Amino acid sequence: MRLKFTVVAKDEGSRARAGILHTPHGDVETPVFMPVGTAGSVKATTQDQLEELGAQIILANTYHLCMRPGHERVRELGGLQRFMSWPHPILTDSGGFQVMSLKGLGKVTEDGVWFRSHLDGTPHFFSPERVMEFELSLGADIIMPLDECVEYPATHETLRRSVRLTGRWAERSKQFFAATREKFQSPAFEDAGRAGLGPSLFGIVQGGTDESLRRESALEVTEIGFDGYAIGGLSVGEPKDELYGVTGQVTGLLPEDQPRYLMGVGTPEDLVKCVALGIDMFDCVMPTRNARNGTVFTSEGKLVIKSARYAQDAGPLDAACGCQVCRRYSRAYIRHLFAVGEISASVLATYHNLWFYLDMMRRVRQAIISKGFGKLLAAVPADPAQGSRLV
RNA sequence: GGACAGGUGGCCGAGCGGUCAAUGGCAGCAGGCUGUAAACCUGCCGCUCCUUGCGAGCUACGGGGGUUCGAAUCCUCCCCUGUCCA
DSSP states (O other), X not given: OOOEEEEEEEOSSSSOEEEEEEETTEEEEESEEEOBOTTSSOTTOOHHHHHHHTOOOEEEEXXXXXXXXXXXXXXXXXXXXXXXXXXXXEEEEOSHHHHHHTBTTEEEOSSOEEEEOTTTOOEEEEOHHHHHHHHHHHTXXXXXXXXXXXXXXXXXXXXXXXXXXXXXXXXXXHHHHHHHHHHHOOTHHHHHOOTTOOXXXXXXXXXXTOHHHHHHHHHHHHHHOOSEEEEOSOSSSOOHHHHHHHHHHHHTXXXXXXXXXXXXXXXXXXXXXXXXTTOOEEEOSHHHHHHHTTEEEETTEEEETTSGGGTTOOSOSOTTOOSHHHHHOOHHHXXXXXXXXXXXXXXXXXXXXXXXXXXXXXXXXXXXXXXOHHHHHHTSOSSGGGOOOOO
């Protein structure tokens, strides 16, 4: 049942590696950034644009899709790939993050999580087993088990309770997944034409910034055995050195021959640094959300493009960028689109930011293969406050 | 010519004797967003000064005059706008 993951190159000066993740809907070259398409859409883009940008795999969210249009509806319509016309790999998150982000609307019990819908307040129950059923119905290539993502800071007691609950849920998820993957499997896999490959299930390591709990969680989850391993519960407000420290610690405890996914991270600097720590997969709302909110990423750092200071700037968002938006539109025009509230402001900024992230990851991968990763890593500022100078 | 209703900070619009430099909204300015309740949210938004403080001074609710310890708020005259009647 193990998801096939091939390591094609390793960096000598760090734990960075380049690989290929073989999924039913195609191969994914790692390290990879997965754009976030929570409700079955990467906001402000079309699937055509995602393909043009070179997105290989996108992320969707179980909680949101269960609210609307419902997992059954998606399955009836042929699974997520057919429904959203994205015939490429998809990963679904479980709703574990919503345990934290929708705090106040959720109640965690041993059996699972009761959510009150953020839309109409109706109660919905998400147990590890039901989440497996939901995700198998949605039909993603990689699915995540229900976990509990806790806020920072958290007491040792809270973290310990959370790690152990997440561990028990992981065991239940795996059991249910193994027993029912055939029964609930989405018709989307019929399209794939890759016999023998079905959906894969990852395990999630929790434990906040507590070293001993991270170790305990990593050992427990790897003991259960999954197709890949994710590190959750980071970038929730902890200091940068904790983020890197925990990431480095946990990657050291995970199998060398399986993919490692750092959930929800991060800034451009975070991605490069965490690749060096051995991470293969990332997702983050930052490029898409910041784009809609008027901030773009450039080789010179962040740029609040909606600012008045660009009102007369005829240059591109990033002179070093080769994306379609930078080839065609000026800062002044994009700033104007934000000023007048045009939807195209979000569209253009999102396109550019996704290009920035995806292109950066392609360069990171190429650097690992061509032995140039050390140099690239050295160009990343030690202090993230300096902004990204990534060339 | 007459009758009403109004004229408030860039705009709209509250306030109707002191706690008003004046609620709100918009516009403007700056910023924040890390497994998306996010095309969202936060702060600033008359001028000057400083010990940057529930700080001081100045200017300001169409214009002039007045009542009052005190007026955006009351009186009076004038100007202007809208609706209606001639």
